[in-house]
Amino acid sequence: xxxxxxxxxxxxxxxxxxxxxxxxxxxxxxxxxxxxxxxxxxxxxxxxxxxxxxxxxxxxxxxxxxxxxxxxxxxxxxxxxxxxxxxxxxxxxxxxxxxxxxxxxxxxxxxxxxxxxxxxxxxxxxxxxxxxxxxxxxxxxxxxxxxxxxxxxxxxxxxxxxxxxxxxxxxxxxxxxxxxxxxxxxxxxxxxxxxxxxxxxxxxxxxxxxxxxxxxxxxxxxxx
Numbered sequence: 001x002x003x004x005x006x007x008x009x010x011x012x013x014x015x016x017x018x019x020x021x022x023x024x025x026x027x028x029x030x031x032x033x034x035x036x037x038x039x040x041x042x043x044x045x046x047x048x049x050x051x052x053x054x055x056x057x058x059x060x061x062x063x064x065x066x067x068x069x070x071x072x073x074x075x076x077x078x079x080x081x082x083x084x085x086x087x088x089x090x091x092x093x094x095x096x097x098x099x100x101x102x103x104x105x106x107x108x109x110x111x112x113x114x115x116x117x118x119x120x121x122x123x124x125x126x127x128x129x130x131x132x133x134x135x136x137x138x139x140x141x142x143x144x145x146x147x148x149x150x151x152x153x154x155x156x157x158x159x160x161x162x163x164x165x166x167x168x169x170x171x172x173x174x175x176x177x178x179x180x181x182x183x184x185x186x187x188x189x190x191x192x193x194x195x196x197x198x199x200x201x202x203x204x205x206x207x208x209x210x211x212x213x214x215x216x217x218x219x220x221x222x223x224x
Contacts, residue, residue, distance in 0.1 A: 006043040006117045007033065008138075010102060010124025010131050012086050013048055015079040017072045020125060020153045021160060029151040029179040030123060031085050036186055043115065044092040047102045049073045049130060050080045059099055100130045103137040112143070119144040121182070123151035128163040139171045146175045146193075148182055149220060161213045168216075169200045178220045192222045 012030055020026070037044060051058060051070035058064070063071045073080055088094050095108050102108050112120070120143045124131055131152050138145055147167065154160040168176055176194040177185065185191035194202075194216060204212035 003041075004116055005119040005121065006045055006112060006115070007037045008102065008120050008122045008124075008134070009034065009044065009046045009082075009086065010122065010134055011047055011049045011126075012083050012124050013073070013079065014081050014083055015049075015073050017079070018155055020155060021157050022150075022153055023125075026123075026125070026151055026153045027083060027085060029148070032179060032183065033121075033123065033148060033151055034086055036183055037121075038089070040186060042121075043117070044088065045108065045112070046082055046088050046092060046094045047108075047124070047130070047134070048080055048082065048094060048096050049100075050075050050096050050098065052098070057098055101133040101137045102130070103134065103141065109141045113141075117143075119146070121146045121148065123148040125153055126159075127152040127154040128159040129154075132163050132167060135167055135171060135174070139174075144173060145171060146177060146182070148179055149176050150178050158209075161209075161216070165202045165204070165212060165216065168194055168196050168202050170196075172196050172199075176220065181220065192220060194219045 034044065051062065051073045053069060053075040055064055055068040055070060058070060065071055082088060095102060095106050097106050099105060120138055122131065122135060122145060135145060135147065149164055164176065168174060174196045181191040181193060202212060202216060
């Protein structure tokens with residue numbers, strides 16, 4: 001593993017204001033990836049979404065209560081902390097953000113570039129919000145990108161898979177792995193992935209959505 005790769009863990013926090021599909025499975029996969037990355041000496045960058053307790057500088061339309069305070073990711077509460085099983089350790093970097101993207105209003109891009117990081121392995125929540133916007137912004141900052149599909153989730157599987165297909169269709173060079181396959185890759189073993197080599201390569205019509213998901217999953221799990 002080269003020293004030009006880093007892991008970016010998106011918003012795996014204690015906020016429980018909305019249910020996420022297969023979240024326990026995602027946390028377990030994230031824990032395996034984080035543990036292995038530490039063992040390989042891959043730098044770890046975490047993001048935390050934090051909304052100001054007084055409602056300052058919120059994104060337009062951010063839900064607030066009758067007192068104007070945000071209803072999720074509230075600063076000063078346990079909701080903003082990283083899940084204990086995935087907690088950062090000494091030497092890890094934690095980036096606090098007030099918008100969906102890990103790159104908006106933060107120094108993440110500069111920090112990564114200053115360390116010579118060119119490749120990001122990304123996972124976290126929510127696939128269709130903070131993960132997706134962070135990946136598109138990372139692409140605009142010229143990073144090579146890998147995404148771990150089963151270490152991400154959303155409020156519905158439809159939202160999760162829609163996001164994976166959109167990302168794979170339009171971020172050129174993006175490589176999507178399952179947790180098991182990425183761990184194989186990190187061990188220098190044969191591993192399968194879905195890599196974007198041409199635009200809209202997973203295009204589908206609404207009536208073929210389920211079939212497109214099966215096609216995608218089959219490619220992730222194929223024998224090497």
